[in-house]
Amino acid sequence: MIKKGLIRASIPFIIFSIISVIMILQKMHIDLVKSTFLSGLIVSLLVGTSVIYDVERWSLKKQSIIHFLFMLVTVYPILLISGWFKLKDTIDYLRVFAFFILIGIVLWSIIYLIFAYFLGNKYK
Numbered sequence: 001m002i003k004k005g006l007i008r009a010s011i012p013f014i015i016f017s018i019i020s021v022i023m024i025l026q027k028m029h030i031d032l033v034k035s036t037f038l039s040g041l042i043v044s045l046l047v048g049t050s051v052i053y054d055v056e057r058w059s060l061k062k063q064s065i066i067h068f069l070f071m072l073v074t075v076y077p078i079l080l081i082s083g084w085f086k087l088k089d090t091i092d093y094l095r096v097f098a099f100f101i102l103i104g105i106v107l108w109s110i111i112y113l114i115f116a117y118f119l120g121n122k123y124k
Contacts, residue, residue, distance in 0.1 A: 001051050009048025016040020031083065038082050045074050068104065076100050 020037040052058075052067045076097065080087065085096045 001055070004054070005048040005051040008050060009044040012040055012047055013044040016043065035082070035084070038078055042075050042078055045071070045078075064108065071100075071104065 016036060017040060020033050020040070023033045023036060049067055049070050052063050052070070053060075055063060058066075079085065079096055079100060080093070085099075086092055087096070
């Protein structure tokens with residue numbers, strides 16, 4: 001499972017890394033390069049951890065909780081160090097957390113509906 005996840009994650013990671021290097025060579029602003037690289041890192045984490053949903057002996061609830069916890073310890077800190085959000089006090093950190101939760105719920109729901117529609121009862 002880990003090997004499969006690393007293979008899945010490596011594809012977007014390599015693509016976004018190459019794009020970031022090209023941006024550096026084109027002397028683009030470092031904030032744009034950083035944002036592109038961090039976006040690629042987030043996408044790689046999302047894609048790589050999708051293997052959690054391949055563990056058929058786990059319920060969808062367990063898969064979702066494990067995936068959420070992994071995203072919490074990886075993606076949420078990336079959001080905090082990204083520079084994309086103003087972080088001056090506790091409220092700002094809570095706003096980023098609320099954003100993280102909201103986007104997570106929306107993405108999870110969309111993907112759930114897509115899989116439920118195309119794969120039928122397995123995900124209902």
